[in-house]
Amino acid sequence: MSEHVHAVHPEPDMVQLLTPEGQRVDNPDYPLDISDDEIAGFYRDLVLVRRIDTEAIALQRQGELGLWASLLGQEAAQIGAGRALRQHDMAFPTYREHGVAWCRNVDPLTLLGLFRGTNLGGFDPREHNFNLYTIVIGAQTLHAAGYAMGVIRDGAVGTGDPTRDTAVLAFFGDGASSQGDVNESFVWAAAGNLPVVFFCQNNQWAISEPVERQSRVPLYRRASGFGFPGVRVDGNDVLASYAVTRRALDDARNAQGPTLIEAYTYRMNPHTTNDDPRRYQLGSERETWKLKDPIERVRAYLTREAKLGPDFFDDVEQEARKLAEHIRSGCRELPDPTPESVFDDVYVTMPDELREQRTDFTEFVAEVSA
Amino acid sequence: MSDTPMTMAKALNEGLRKAMERDPKVVIMGEDVGKLGGVFRITDGLQKDFGEDRVIDTPLAESGIIGTAVGLAIRGYRPVCEIQFDGFVFPGFDQIVNQVAKFHNRSAGLVKMPITIRIPSGGGIGAVEHHSESVETYFAHTAGLKVVACSNPSDAYWMIQDAVADDDPVIFIEPKRLYHAAKADIADAPTALYQARVVRPGQHVTVVGYGGTMSTLLESAKVAAEDGIELEVIDLRSVSPLDIATVIESVQRTGRLVVVHEAPQSFGIGAEIAARVTEQAFYSLEAPVLRVTGYDTPYPPSRLEHEWLPNLDRVLDAVDKALEF
Numbered sequence: 001m002s003e004h005v006h007a008v009h010p011e012p013d014m015v016q017l018l019t020p021e022g023q024r025v026d027n028p029d030y031p032l033d034i035s036d037d038e039i040a041g042f043y044r045d046l047v048l049v050r051r052i053d054t055e056a057i058a059l060q061r062q063g064e065l066g067l068w069a070s071l072l073g074q075e076a077a078q079i080g081a082g083r084a085l086r087q088h089d090m091a092f093p094t095y096r097e098h099g100v101a102w103c104r105n106v107d108p109l110t111l112l113g114l115f116r117g118t119n120l121g122g123f124d125p126r127e128h129n130f131n132l133y134t135i136v137i138g139a140q141t142l143h144a145a146g147y148a149m150g151v152i153r154d155g156a157v158g159t160g161d162p163t164r165d166t167a168v169l170a171f172f173g174d175g176a177s178s179q180g181d182v183n184e185s186f187v188w189a190a191a192g193n194l195p196v197v198f199f200c201q202n203n204q205w206a207i208s209e210p211v212e213r214q215s216r217v218p219l220y221r222r223a224s225g226f227g228f229p230g231v232r233v234d235g236n237d238v239l240a241s242y243a244v245t246r247r248a249l250d251d252a253r254n255a256q257g258p259t260l261i262e263a264y265t266y267r268m269n270p271h272t273t274n275d276d277p278r279r280y281q282l283g284s285e286r287e288t289w290k291l292k293d294p295i296e297r298v299r300a301y302l303t304r305e306a307k308l309g310p311d312f313f314d315d316v317e318q319e320a321r322k323l324a325e326h327i328r329s330g331c332r333e334l335p336d337p338t339p340e341s342v343f344d345d346v347y348v349t350m351p352d353e354l355r356e357q358r359t360d361f362t363e364f365v366a367e368v369s370a
Numbered sequence: 371m372s373d374t375p376m377t378m379a380k381a382l383n384e385g386l387r388k389a390m391e392r393d394p395k396v397v398i399m400g401e402d403v404g405k406l407g408g409v410f411r412i413t414d415g416l417q418k419d420f421g422e423d424r425v426i427d428t429p430l431a432e433s434g435i436i437g438t439a440v441g442l443a444i445r446g447y448r449p450v451c452e453i454q455f456d457g458f459v460f461p462g463f464d465q466i467v468n469q470v471a472k473f474h475n476r477s478a479g480l481v482k483m484p485i486t487i488r489i490p491s492g493g494g495i496g497a498v499e500h501h502s503e504s505v506e507t508y509f510a511h512t513a514g515l516k517v518v519a520c521s522n523p524s525d526a527y528w529m530i531q532d533a534v535a536d537d538d539p540v541i542f543i544e545p546k547r548l549y550h551a552a553k554a555d556i557a558d559a560p561t562a563l564y565q566a567r568v569v570r571p572g573q574h575v576t577v578v579g580y581g582g583t584m585s586t587l588l589e590s591a592k593v594a595a596e597d598g599i600e601l602e603v604i605d606l607r608s609v610s611p612l613d614i615a616t617v618i619e620s621v622q623r624t625g626r627l628v629v630v631h632e633a634p635q636s637f638g639i640g641a642e643i644a645a646r647v648t649e650q651a652f653y654s655l656e657a658p659v660l661r662v663t664g665y666d667t668p669y670p671p672s673r674l675e676h677e678w679l680p681n682l683d684r685v686l687d688a689v690d691k692a693l694e695f
Contacts, residue, residue, distance in 0.1 A: 146445070
């Protein structure tokens with residue numbers, strides 16, 4: 001058995017505004033003036049994105065999707081971060097940010113094409129200011145930095161005009177923190193004082209590799225070496241994730257430069273539907289994290305402190321059922337691409353040789369299927 | 371266009387200047403491209419005239435240069451990336467192949483990647499290792515990219531402008547040993563970017579090349595002519611897409627074809643041309659398609675490069691073989 005280097009901070013020093021038991025706590029650095037209605041709105045988001053996830057896993061089990069990357073356990077990090085964005089801010093997800101997509105008003109069905117194999121993304125990132133899912137680990141952080149360079153050149157930073165100032169939010173995971181691209185994006189962001197916030201969901205596992213395999217310091221502390229602030233937040237606390245991201249995005253919009261946020265959370269499901277964590281994870285670890293569930297604590301707060309009754313929770317459940325039905329039927333109705341469409345959009349201007357290949361291919365397909 | 375003949379380096383500089391004047395979204399980014407004007411001075415004076423926001427000295431990381439160019443393109447910019455030397459492009463390879471090349475396709479055609487990646491390429495300048503590579507084949511093998519190579523000042527001036535204006539990503543190969551070679555006049559109008567050009571007509575053997583090999587081919591044609599052998603010399607100008615029609619038309623007249631490139635032989639541009647000519651002009655061929663290329667070795671120490679590179683003797687030897695077959 002290999003020896004582990006237990007150098008990662010064992011007692012995470014992190015911002016928390018709602019305890020696992022549902023108690024509001026204050027943090028002077030992250031004051032949060034928020035109404036119970038807004039917290040109820042977060043609850044709704046959390047429940048709905050968990051349902052999106054549950055349905056997608058079921059669809060994969062039924063053979064309707066080839067693969068799914070579950071967000072279970074990471075809902076609060078994603079909803080907190082996603083709701084901190086303004087409409088004209090830009091988000092660069094990995095392939096697991098279904099909760100952020102939800103906050104950007106991206107129809108969950110839009111995400112399914114990639115996993116069903118009907119397209120390779122297939123939407124315009126600028127429509128909802130939510131980039132295509134990026135599967136090569138960490139590559140999108142450089143896209144975020146470059147986009148932020150564009151934001152500066154467009155004069156959309158530090159003007160004081162909230163309808164104009166723009167921030168960029170780059171998502172990645174603990175595994176990606178080792179990638180050159182992520183480290184290069186830190187360099188770019190620091191050297192260019194770019195309006196970008198790096199949001200690392202440390203879900204403790206990069207498929208089978210624990211975070212100790214990536215770092216011997218807590219990930220948020222990496223930022224100091226690059227010259228910008230890093231902060232660790234309880235990623236299972238939607239209020240803290242929201243408050244910390246909101247402040248970092250404000251700083252970015254106000255020309256204060258980048259921030260690294262490490263959202264400390266846990267991947268409650270396998271890496272993807274193809275993974276088998278029994279080979280590398282202790283079941284007891286998952287049981288411990290279950291007690292820190294991101295939804296239960298909000299439910300506890302809303303019940304106990306905001307005095308919301310069963311009607312509210314029933315309504316959310318009702319809405320979740322409708323959403324599930326939308327995903328189930330919509331997924332099956334996603335049109336299969338036509339064979340010749342594989343040649344579409346490879347280029348803006350299709351070269352002659354590709355046109356000839358398309359002709360050969362379509363004629364051949366027609367002949368065999370005749 | 372210009373009454374003053376200029377070097378390829380100056381022509382590229384002037385072409386980039388025109389591209390920047392024409393479109394305010396054009397930004398140049400790379401290592402040392404600002405005050406220094408690039409190690410080859412191709413961007414000389416541009417930062418002074420267009421400012422630091424448009425001529426950007428980047429941190430020294432090629433994946434970062436390309437990856438941030440992708441983000442700028444999503445934001446509506448038209449980046450021109452300079453890779454300092456051919457051998458340094460590989461840290462950016464993932465971003466080029468997985469992101470730049472595929473983004474338009476992945477977005478169902480909704481987002482364009484109008485990125486030009488300029489790569490000073492090839493050998494012949496006595497450089498240390500990793501400074502003399504021919505990398506075009508890697509990119510020509512990737513769907514979504516276009517790959518072109520200039521071989522003279524006039525083409526350089528026009529091709530760089532057309533590459534920057536193209537909405538598809540273009541790998542722009544610049545043969546560095548021709549940067550400061552002979553000055554030449556700039557043509558009044560460009561030849562279409564993806565079109566090959568017959569630069570010397572002849573009836574005995576078709577000889578095809580691009581970029582840095584073109585000066586060798588023209589010299590070979592001159593020497594061959596002294597023996598009464600007329601080579602038809604074709605400058606491909608674009609290796610992807612490949613204007614094979616111009617090559618086929620020539621081979622149908624000459625029946626003989628020699629393809630020349632500095633890049634290693636196996637699985638290269640020469641192999642692709644041989645395959646297409648065999649498919650499309652089999653009965654016109656009087657001899658097998660022959661290749662004169664770099665060998666399947668690492669680029670040699672510079673003391674050996676003149677023997678290793680396709681040179682006059684090697685090209686003429688292949689011409690003889692094609693004629694004797």
